[in-house]
């Protein structure tokens with residue numbers, strides 16, 4: 310299986326500013342990859358370089374099997390929703406998509422069919438004959454998503470696709486991206502600030518911070534790495550509480566433990582960064598303490614994101 314995106318040491322400078330530094334990752338067909346990072350981290354730059362809109366300053370990459378040094382071919386093979394797309398205000402949505410379909414070699418009749426199908430797919434069928442100037446911001450965003458798909462790309466790059474969409478629109482767009490990936494094997498790179506979006510829809514997540522990749526793993530793994538402390542509630546027999554508290558206090562997996570005065574046998578624990586909940590359970594079992602309940606507050610992607618991108 311060839312990778313849909315392969316980046317090896319990709320860098321981008323704007324004058325003296327290093328916007329991307331040694332970016333190395335790959336994405337496979339059918340994968341939805343979340344691209345996270347604070348403002349100015351380099352997400353848009355990454356998308357512009359990988360879609361051959363801007364030349365890289367360093368490194369090598371290939372997208373949909375086309376190497377980065379063949380920019381025209383690469384641009385024809387990918388779909389992109391740019392950060393700031395401009396649209397002709399006087400054209401109707403249908404004319405706009407028909408025009409782009411023609412650019413990609415569709416006949417007049419098939420360009421019409423493609424335009425209608427794409428407009429319906431993004432919920433704009435009822436506005437097909439309206440001028441783009443009359444569209445709301447969210448409608449223009451939907452049109453941009455439709456345009457990104459006009460060449461039936463195998464790899465798509467969406468720069469904040471749900472920006473400006475209402476909740477139903479966000480859900481529809483994300484569901485559409487999921488379908489593209491799962492049913493048609495399209496690789497999707499999705500840049501967003503909405504961590505819930507990544508948690509719910511992405512198989513993997515890349516976190517950029519000041520141009521450097523600080524995480525590249527499954528959402529669950531990245532969340533597990535969260536340096537932010539996680540808390541849990543443990544319940545043992547009241548007679549075991551003291552022994553359990555002492556054992557936990559000695560365990561490297563536990564940062565803090567405290568007995569709940571109001572409830573005999575209940576303990577609050579704070580896990581050490583990077584510690585695994587299993588280590589806590591193992592520590593108690595080793596001490597011969599019978600566990601009645603153990604609830605760990607779920608580690609969230611947001612913990613990991615904040616921990617990995619905090620200012621130096």
Ligand SMILES: Nc1ncnc2c1ncn2[C@@H]1O[C@H](COP(=O)(O)OP(=O)(O)OP(=O)(O)O)[C@@H](O)[C@H]1O
Pocket residue numbers: 323326328346347348349350351352353354355
């Ligand atoms: N055309 C440009 N000329 C000079 N510097 C630029 C240019 N475009 C981006 N930069 C700088 O490169 C860095 C990365 O910007 P980029 O737009 O890629 O960030 P981003 O992660 O997309 O941020 P946001 O979340 O705000 O969209 C920033 O420091 C930005 O100021």
Ligand SMILES: [Mg+2]
Pocket residue numbers: 352353354392468
């Ligand atoms: Mg951006």
